[in-house]
Amino acid sequence: MRRIARPYTYGPEPVARCWWAQTVKTPVWPRPAGQLTADVAVIGGGFTGLSAALHLAEAGEDVALCEAEAPFWGASGRNGGFCCLGGAKADDAALAWRHGEDGRRDWHRTERAAVEFAGGLIDRLGLDV
Ligand SMILES: Cc1cc2nc3c(=O)[nH]c(=O)nc-3n(C[C@H](O)[C@H](O)[C@H](O)COP(=O)(O)OP(=O)(O)OC[C@H]3O[C@@H](n4cnc5c(N)ncnc54)[C@H](O)[C@@H]3O)c2cc1C
Known part of the structure; x- marks a missing residue:
């Protein structure tokens, strides 16, 4: 994949040094143990995945949100707002x-x-x- 910004942009540093990380206590996010079963698996906990999971859950679907790092770890947690x-x-x-x-x-x-x-x-x- 060709990326438009330098590698630093995609690593942990921009998040670790941002105002959010320095002022808000990061919750301990639950990690699934063993096998997880759901009708819908949403991969990625940024704006897109969280919104999809929220609206699916509100519609009564059995949904699991799977995030590799932590919610808002990607672009959603390091943007201009x-x-x-x-x-x-x-x-x-x-x-x-x-x-x-x-x-x-x-x-x-x-x-x-x-x-x-x-x-x-x-x-x-x-x-x-
Ligand atoms: C520096 C910067 C500034 C910006 N400023 C603005 C702005 O001011 N206003 C605006 O509207 N937009 C802005 N944007 C754009 C906006 O942030 C993005 O369009 C938006 O956050 C994308 O959301 P997303 O959920 O699609 O992706 P992301 O927020 O990147 O979420 C994807 C998530 O998926 C996870 N993931 C990836 N692969 C896997 C896997 N295999 N398994 C599990 N999880 C996985 C990642 O860890 C990540 O948390 C900015 C973007 C950047 C980078």
Whole structure:
């Protein structure tokens, strides 16, 4: 796999030296012993996996979340924390040129929906963010 950032980015150092690690006591996450059985196994405990596991569990599915390191160990625990519009590197003209006007509009709709989705989840669960 070709990675876009230098190796340091993918190791433990950025997490160990971040404000989160220095100020919040890390929980001891449970490790499964023996055989674990579930109808759905979600691999990876970042935003994607946690959201999938949460929504599956809320829908009544028997779900297990399997994380190799610790929840939020990956990109989700070392990002800038911005949840806003304007996340594309390409500007509007470039998006329209590459993907057409419909594609450009779809991008903006999806971006707005993602922010609203996160906001709705934060409100519904009363998350202190
Ligand atoms: C430096 C940086 C800054 C960023 N800033 C922003 C920002 O400000 N706003 C924004 O919206 N986005 C930002 N992003 C992007 C955003 O963080 C990612 O798009 C998002 O976190 C991806 O979430 P994910 O759950 O898909 O992946 P990840 O959070 O990387 O989660 C994947 C998880 O899977 C685990 N895993 C991998 N392989 C296995 C395996 N075989 N078995 C079990 N577990 C496994 C990993 O340990 C990891 O915890 C940033 C990203 C970076 C790196």
